Amino acid sequence: MREDLRPFLEPRSVAVIGASASPGKPGHEVIDNILSNDYAGKVHLVNPKGGEILGLPVCRSIAELPPGIDMAIVILPANATPQAIRDCTEKGIRHFVLAAGGFAEVDEYGAELQQELIDLVREKGVRFIGPNTSGHTSTPHNFTSTFFPQGKIRRGRVSFIAQTGNFGTHTLKYILTGEHFGVCRVFGLGNKIDVDECDALDCLADDPETTAIIMYLESFKRPKEFMALASEVTRRKPVILLKGGATEEGRNAAVAHTAALASEDLIVDGLLRQAGVVRIYDYSHLILTAKVLSMLPLPKGNGVSFSAPSGAMLVVLADLCVRLGLKVPDLLPENTARLQEISPPYIRMRNPVDIWPAATSHGVEFGYREGTEAVLKDPNIHAVVPVLMLTKKTGIPPYDFIVDLQRKYPEKLILVTFSADKAYMEECKAYLEPRGVPTFPSIEEPFEVLSILYRCYQAMHRPR
């Protein structure tokens, strides 16, 4: 990993400048988060009032801090931030996370303050994340600098770079409360006056803990460098990007947000494609693609099979696959024969798979299990989506056979979705996801994600 950024991701000790004794204040929540994540390094606090916060002693000034601290999280008003940094540099601190907003994204005065920070980078050789960042997270090191109340942040293998405070705060909160996967590193770039998307991408490219990178950007600070870097990284790891501000309306909203005018969209689009970056458009897909990338490999092709307890769903999903660039190929004769074998003679089995006749003839578990394995075996099929019919009265398959099949065919993807009773959907999700099988409440979502991940696979294997 890039040595100049290592103190951000693996700090041996940190200082919180602007520590607060009041729960709810950012200067308090950040300490609570650090402690909740079992950070093993030393945590120093600074507040003029001194005393103790959450059991830790508080220095009355930066001057009282011991030397040798790796990183400082500065949670002070914008106008107090530059002086605090100067004071910290006296103590040898070179890495800073700057939480305050109120810089160039706000007004002229803020822009002047921001320039003061930029000058500090040049003069003192310090490194900043922010300002106007909601912090960053590094679960392999049990560390976070976010001031949004998170509690323990689950560890995962997908990392995020976000030009928004939103991802590392409430979106992460959703992931921690509503999903079963975790995150690896999360960079909240803020106004990115120093550490920008290129630095973060470069850092994650060589991070052995990171297997995929998902980004939200509203602008490119160094477009040429970004495209060159991404061209190389995308051959090794999937890089997925949601680019905010694709339209005039979005750009107007972006100006108010992080003081960066979103770039001309069509040109960007072509450059990203060339660089192997897979562009997405829905915020929800940031979460859904991360879920699958946290559990499964990329699909090695776009051949999809799905089984549903409904002909109409098969029809609609086949239409959807076409729209998404996925194929619903014919199976090898022996696999079609197996599907036919488990089904009543009146139905002619094929891909996609009408599973309910087999399920009603031989039991719901048998039908889904044998039907899913018959298509998993097929070399034309790279991913399988069983639409599980879940109602008590028609019989609910035990979910473990899906986990077993996923382990037996680790190179293929099983993405589960549901029909019928909501209560069992939650139960099924809670069983499957901690065991490495992603589930989706809407039947379209697995296909949307497969389409994105197949584009990642293509990007990774594109000709030079």
Add this chain to the structure above:
Amino acid sequence: MREDLRPFLEPRSVAVIGASASPGKPGHEVIDNILSNDYAGKVHLVNPKGGEILGLPVCRSIAELPPGIDMAIVILPANATPQAIRDCTEKGIRHFVLAAGGFAEVDEYGAELQQELIDLVREKGVRFIGPNTSGHTSTPHNFTSTFFPQGKIRRGRVSFIAQTGNFGTHTLKYILTGEHFGVCRVFGLGNKIDVDECDALDCLADDPETTAIIMYLESFKRPKEFMALASEVTRRKPVILLKGGATEEGRNAAVAHTAALASEDLIVDGLLRQAGVVRIYDYSHLILTAKVLSMLPLPKGNGVSFSAPSGAMLVVLADLCVRLGLKVPDLLPENTARLQEISPPYIRMRNPVDIWPAATSHGVEFGYREGTEAVLKDPNIHAVVPVLMLTKKTGIPPYDFIVDLQRKYPEKLILVTFSADKAYMEECKAYLEPRGVPTFPSIEEPFEVLSILYRCYQAMHRPR
């Protein structure tokens, strides 16, 4: 309502031919469903074994049935169905729901059997729903003929016409367990040898209980009649259609499903547009549009406002609105001024609304309430989407202010979505939806639905 179809939707008495004493069998579940729905009419059962099922006496033959029964639900194998119908006609029964599959959708022999049914319609003047139907539902009459275990079916004001058994069975089960709205009439058309989409649409057009019609079709039995009829109905009620088999792959799946070759898609598309039918493409949208139509009026324009606790979400959602044909208009000066008044001076307020500064300055409830009302007041805004930030530590707004605002502005739509803690999303949904405010787990969905409903509004007011 059409008198010839009234006995289906408002039967005074019914017979179940093929009643079964075995729980789980269709012939049993249909009786259970009828009883669970508090049907007020008389229920007659027929099974050669006689005895009693679920407390009701069982006739040993159709001949034993009393005269004057409005409708029979025939749950017998395909080859026994025609004779049962003939026997029933001897008893004066003229309306039939035919559950059996195994007709033209299966093989040659099935096609012959189906022809026998068609001949019966001609000879005996009887009316059929099906065959190969999973039944129909009529909540204003507390009646259902579905054999899929449903329990009590919640009443609503949106009706469905589905050329698939799926909608009235497991999709309805999902609606009953995972959502808070109900349904009005549900036609499961099956192989539609008699009652087809034209009959059903015609019937619902004049049904005072039905305010909107949502359809799933794989083919048009009488395309010209359908388009002519739809052209007229869509001026009075929204008609939304998911047409399965838009692609070659989908068509292949459709042939196996209901024995109808899906029609040529592009021509269909133009005709539907002319007829004012709003076409959708995602199965999930059948449910989501029904949810909003069950609670709120159509948007009277495409002016949308949304408030989020995140600049990035504002940017992404503004982009999404453009893709969906929605507008994010500027507000009248007095409404912008109100937004500015509740926000700290450093942020320049506009539509879309960055709500978090107001929420942190004056409290989460105050921020969302006042921010939402400021935009609801605006004549350029027809629908408002608050993205509620829900975490205990940052403060959760009491949900009732949203209900109050929806009641105060009944001509506008408030569609709620969320960020952050999953647990509170479920809580919020459970509070708001029974009180008439729809919620959405994904932040894109409210906009997708608004786009569809605005097209319905346009269709309804299109020039003649």
